[in-house]
Amino acid sequence: MEDPMYSLQDVIRCDLCETPVPPKHCELCHIHLCEACVEKHLSDQSKDHYIVPFNRRGTIPKCPYHSTKTCIIFCKDCNVSICAICSSFGEHVEHRKEDILKVMAEKKELIRKDLQELEESIYPKYQEAATNIPVQRADVNKRSQKLTTALDKQGEALHSEIDTIIQGMKSEIDVMDAQHIAAIDDQEVEINKTSTDIKKVIQDLKWLLDTSDVCLVSKYTSRTEEFRNLPAQFQVTLPTFTPQEINREQINQQIGSLSELAITYPVRTFLDKPRILRDIQTECRYLRSVLCLSDSELWTRGYDKIMRLYNLQGKLLRSVQTKSGNMPHDIAVTRSGGLVYADEEDRSINLVSGTQIQTLITLRGWRPYNLCSTASGDLLVIITSNDYEQTKVVRYSGSTKNQTIQYDEQGNPLYSSGYITFDGINIYKYIYLSENRNSDICVADYWAHAVVVVSAAGKLRFRYTGPPSTPRESFRPVGITTDSQANILTSDCYNYCIHIIDQDGLFLRFIHNCGLQSPYGLCVDSRDNLFVAEIDTGKVKKLQYYK
Numbered sequence: 260m261e262d263p264m265y266s267l268q269d270v271i272r273c274d275l276c277e278t279p280v281p282p283k284h285c286e287l288c289h290i291h292l293c294e295a296c297v298e299k300h301l302s303d304q305s306k307d308h309y310i311v312p313f314n315r316r317g318t319i320p321k322c323p324y325h326s327t328k329t330c331i332i333f334c335k336d337c338n339v340s341i342c343a344i345c346s347s348f349g350e351h352v353e354h355r356k357e358d359i360l361k362v363m364a365e366k367k368e369l370i371r372k373d374l375q376e377l378e379e380s381i382y383p384k385y386q387e388a389a390t391n392i393p394v395q396r397a398d399v400n401k402r403s404q405k406l407t408t409a410l411d412k413q414g415e416a417l418h419s420e421i422d423t424i425i426q427g428m429k430s431e432i433d434v435m436d437a438q439h440i441a442a443i444d445d446q447e448v449e450i451n452k453t454s455t456d457i458k459k460v461i462q463d464l465k466w467l468l469d470t471s472d473v474c475l476v477s478k479y480t481s482r483t484e485e486f487r488n489l490p491a492q493f494q495v496t497l498p499t500f501t502p503q504e505i506n507r508e509q510i511n512q513q514i515g516s517l518s519e520l521a522i523t524y525p526v527r528t529f530l531d532k533p534r535i536l537r538d539i540q541t542e543c544r545y546l547r548s549v550l551c552l553s554d555s556e557l558w559t560r561g562y563d564k565i566m567r568l569y570n571l572q573g574k575l576l577r578s579v580q581t582k583s584g585n586m587p588h589d590i591a592v593t594r595s596g597g598l599v600y601a602d603e604e605d606r607s608i609n610l611v612s613g614t615q616i617q618t619l620i621t622l623r624g625w626r627p628y629n630l631c632s633t634a635s636g637d638l639l640v641i642i643t644s645n646d647y648e649q650t651k652v653v654r655y656s657g658s659t660k661n662q663t664i665q666y667d668e669q670g671n672p673l674y675s676s677g678y679i680t681f682d683g684i685n686i687y688k689y690i691y692l693s694e695n696r697n698s699d700i701c702v703a704d705y706w707a708h709a710v711v712v713v714s715a716a717g718k719l720r721f722r723y724t725g726p727p728s729t730p731r732e733s734f735r736p737v738g739i740t741t742d743s744q745a746n747i748l749t750s751d752c753y754n755y756c757i758h759i760i761d762q763d764g765l766f767l768r769f770i771h772n773c774g775l776q777s778p779y780g781l782c783v784d785s786r787d788n789l790f791v792a793e794i795d796t797g798k799v800k801k802l803q804y805y806k
Contacts, residue, residue: 275299284316285309286329291316311360319359333362338538406517413514428500435498442493449490457486527744527787527805529759533770536788537801539573548738548780549792549799550592557790557799558598560590560780566600566611571801582609582616589691591630591638599638601627608640608655620658633694637661641690641702643676650674652692652700652713664700664717673719675707691738691780696745697762703736703749710736710749712764721764723747734758738781738792748789750778757781757791759804770804 273281274290281291285300286309292300301308309331311319322328322342330340336354345351460482467476543561550558552568556576559567564586568577579598581587587600598611599619608620608627620627622642629641638655651665651674667673674690689705698715710723725734736758738750745762748770756771757778770789780792789802 282313283310284313286311286316286319286331315360331359332356333359335362410514410517417513432498439495442495446490446493453486453490460486529768530804530806533773533789533802533804535774535800536803537571537799539569539571539799539801541567541569541573541797541799542575543567543797545794546779546792546797546799547794548590549790550590550780550782551784551790552592552596552598554784554786554788557782558590558592559792559799560587560600561797562586566590566598569799579611579616582618583607588627589629591632593632593638594634594636599630599632601630601640603628608638620655629691631692631694631700634696634698639692639694639700641674641692647678648676650676650690652702652717662717664713667719673711673713674702675704677706689737693739693741693747695741695747695762696743699762701739701741701747703739705735705737708732708734708736710739710747710758710760710764712747723758723760723764723766725758726766738779740781740783740789742783742787742789744787748781748783750781750791752777752779752794757789770802773802775800 270279271281271291272279273293273296275296276293278293278295281293281296283292283294283297284290285292288300288306288308290300291313292310297310301310309319309329319329319331320340322330322345325342325344328342328344330342332341332343332346333339334341334346334351334354334356337351340359341351341356346356467479470476539557541559541561543559543563543565545562546559547562548558548560552558555571557569557571559569564581564584566579566581566587567575568579570576581600581602583602583605585602585604588603589601591599593599593610599608600611601608603626606622606626607618608622608630610617610619619638620640624645625642626645627640627642631639633639633654636656640653640655641650642653643650649665650672651663653660653664654662665673690702692700692702695701695712699720700713700715700717702711702713704711708724712720712723714720733754735751735753736749737752740748742748746767747760747762749758749760750756751758754771755775755777756769757775758769759767761767775791776793776798777795778791779794782790784790787805789804791800791802792798793800
């Protein structure tokens, strides 16, 4: 498109001397100026003139607090544009400031350098890494197939050996059967022969009884004694099979061993001073929870019945009202991207999927409070009895209760219970939870002044009550999350800081002195950027704390 400044139909001229194509512009007076008239225009000291190059006209914003002023100064501490009045009075007086055009030029140069580095260096590396992903997946399948083939081969060898042994024992049975049958056959022959003899003797005896021949009868000799006893019976000890109890360990030893998969993640180091990357203003009153739907989208919850989804630019993408109209007590994001919330008043846990809200769990005698979605897809829920006297963590798979965690090995409650009364209203004690990378369940127990960590089986591992130099009573953990290093981060709201401890409860460092105000809810994205919900300001701040 042709620049109107150079249009033959309407050449732009200096508003003071009619010189064509003036190179300057006064943002305050909205007039064009040639170089010769700039000094003359600035001689009018009744106004705070601000001269900019002609091609920058209209780029300087108006001050939202002083409508007649333009924002000619940039406050580096607050990262905002301000006018001369704002610069001279109020919160910006002691801050670092610079001319806005100079800052713009510096930012433009930074943008050019960043664009060049991203296009020429960083993005190609990501493309190369992305092309390696299918290769890695294929390698996994190849290695798995190789292991499976080796196992099949070993299994065939063992089966062959077992078949040989079994077949040998069967052959032995056949030989023993043949020997037994032969003995039976011999006995049968002897019995049949003797039976034939007895039959002939019987016939002879009958004939003698009928004869009157004295000589023949007088010669008779009895053979009955000879036949009285049956031929001697052989004794047989029959073979038996005594199966051995199958010992899986011995079988495993015979088969061999399969080593475990070991994935080593790079160890990350902390920044000397964490820095705020983004400052997102939400509409939430008393902002309490922030959760990453993705690296660029955040679910939030405050002290009303609305759950809000924002992008990193602070744009409201979606609002969801609870089905009952009650305030959600906590929210969680499932592995599939669904939003789950706890409705303490109607004792339910609900899933937001698309435009539908489905009640997953309804409790009787208990109230749901805080939630956490696990890596396995389960849901961990902190619940308390209706009289507030008991608190426990329950694991649900869908709507099925699979685990209850309430007491330590000595039978003592793991978590605090009870309530406080504020303006005549009973308020449950704040307890939030998160699952660590090692499957530990980490609970921030505000009233117990402790982070309570149990194993996946529910066995107490440790209690963190603050660093050694800090009085226990001053530690008030609220929000809690974990990162890729299995470190635990918990917000200490009233001390305006965040504690970082390792997976065994060792204090590592604070995140503080970086502009945080009343930090409450916490979450981390896939790159270990930390998102902090500030309960008093309604802001979500994105922090970088690893190099």
